[in-house]
Amino acid sequence: MSPIHSDRFDRYVSVLPALKDDNRLRGLKPRAGVDFTSNDYLALASAPRMKEAVAAALEAGTPIGAGGSRLLRGNCEEHERLEAEAARVFGAETALFFGGGYVANFAILTTLPQRGDLLVLDSLVHASIHEGARAGRAEFHTCAHNDPEAVEDTIRNWREKGGTGRAWIVVESLHSMDGDFAPLEDLIAVANRYDAFLMVDEAHATGVYGERGRGLTAPYEGRDNLLVVHTCGKALGAAGALVTPSGVLRDFTVNRCRPFIFATAPSPLMAVAVRQALLILQEEPERQQRLAKLVAFTHREIGLRGLRSSSGSQIVPYIVGDNARATRLASALQGRGFDIRGIRPPTVPEGAARLRISLTLKVGEEEVHAMLDALTEETRGWCQ
Numbered sequence: 001m002s003p004i005h006s007d008r009f010d011r012y013v014s015v016l017p018a019l020k021d022d023n024r025l026r027g028l029k030p031r032a033g034v035d036f037t038s039n040d041y042l043a044l045a046s047a048p049r050m051k052e053a054v055a056a057a058l059e060a061g062t063p064i065g066a067g068g069s070r071l072l073r074g075n076c077e078e079h080e081r082l083e084a085e086a087a088r089v090f091g092a093e094t095a096l097f098f099g100g101g102y103v104a105n106f107a108i109l110t111t112l113p114q115r116g117d118l119l120v121l122d123s124l125v126h127a128s129i130h131e132g133a134r135a136g137r138a139e140f141h142t143c144a145h146n147d148p149e150a151v152e153d154t155i156r157n158w159r160e161k162g163g164t165g166r167a168w169i170v171v172e173s174l175h176s177m178d179g180d181f182a183p184l185e186d187l188i189a190v191a192n193r194y195d196a197f198l199m200v201d202e203a204h205a206t207g208v209y210g211e212r213g214r215g216l217t218a219p220y221e222g223r224d225n226l227l228v229v230h231t232c233g234k235a236l237g238a239a240g241a242l243v244t245p246s247g248v249l250r251d252f253t254v255n256r257c258r259p260f261i262f263a264t265a266p267s268p269l270m271a272v273a274v275r276q277a278l279l280i281l282q283e284e285p286e287r288q289q290r291l292a293k294l295v296a297f298t299h300r301e302i303g304l305r306g307l308r309s310s311s312g313s314q315i316v317p318y319i320v321g322d323n324a325r326a327t328r329l330a331s332a333l334q335g336r337g338f339d340i341r342g343i344r345p346p347t348v349p350e351g352a353a354r355l356r357i358s359l360t361l362k363v364g365e366e367e368v369h370a371m372l373d374a375l376t377e378e379t380r381g382w383c384q
């Protein structure tokens with residue numbers, strides 16, 4: 001037994017009261033209430049077709065675990081079938097399956113950009129992109145959110161100061177917390193002008209936008225300076241991430257990417273589930289259409305109530321500002337049966353605490369109506 005008066009944990013314990021004082025202490029809560037929080041946008045996580053595909057694979061002898069790295073015994077036919085299907089669906093030269101979006105972003109950014117290169121990140125990109133940039137070899141800069149001119153200025157300045165490597169622009173196509181869209185056309189033009197790569201994290205757009213859910217990059221897929229990350233744990237209802245590099249970048253990744261090489265491959269059952277999700281996207285476009293209708297309905301209702309939300313997507317931020325107020329508002333809505341969470345810094349910038357309302361096919365118009373009524377009542381008297 002450890003001595004009772006050990007100071008072993010002091011440096012951890014002292015952090016927690018400070019977080020609590022700042023209304024930023026987090027804890028894990030069980031699921032409860034109508035789901036306005038998850039990213040299961042197309043309700044595929046519990047779709048019968050997904051369950052049946054996994055059950056059939058199990059029955060046919062697919063192992064639960066891959067049993068090793070993809071480079072060793074862990075390369076299963078389920079991974080290869082998924083990657084072939086993904087390349088076909090997304091119109092890409094190749095696809096490579098990772099265990100999750102976080103690891104995929106980290107893995108790519110610590111593998112492909114080289115010493116002497118420049119990474120230009122949208123300032124609001126996901127933590128995994130910041131971490132990958134920090135841990136990688138290239139110099140990196142952040143630019144104002146969704147500002148192609150700032151991206152261009154950064155690359156131009158770097159070149160003028162003697163930067164000779166390759167520039168990499170990294171953005172989210174649909175921002176995870178603001179729910180707004182990246183100006184992809186302009187960013188592609190900048191990438192082309194500077195012979196740069198454009199890496200697009202489609203985490204929240206895959207399945208929801210683009211023809212049959214192929215994402216917002218669908219019109220540009222197949223270009224050799226475009227690298228897309230389609231995460232599979234959100235609209236695809238499963239887990240993992242599909243990266244779509246050109247053939248040479250895929251081969252380089254397989255040979256040099258440490259998180260790919262030195263890790264057990266994702267479960268082959270997950271590969272089966274993701275492949276099934278891709279098939280569903282192609283065969284049941286009505287899911288995407290129903291969600292688009294619900295999104296339009298919700299934004300119309302928000303406008304009618306005079307509530308303010310800046311997005312036009314299935315991610316509806318309700319900016320509150322103050323951490324404590326965001327937490328209180330979320331708790332009040334939870335108390336009324338709606339699972340809506342307060343999002344606080346560092347997930348969002350200081351002073352921009354908010355509710356992140358997520359629209360999925362797990363709810364219908366009536367539930368949206370009731371949720372917005374509750375939000376209107378709880379915020380009555382607040383300045384908008």
Ligand SMILES: Cc1ncc(COP(=O)(O)O)c(C=O)c1O
Nearest residue numbers: 100101102126172176203231233
């Ligand atoms: C924009 C974005 N990229 C990447 C990720 C990480 O993906 P995953 O949850 O599959 O690890 C997330 C998850 O929240 C995200 O929002």
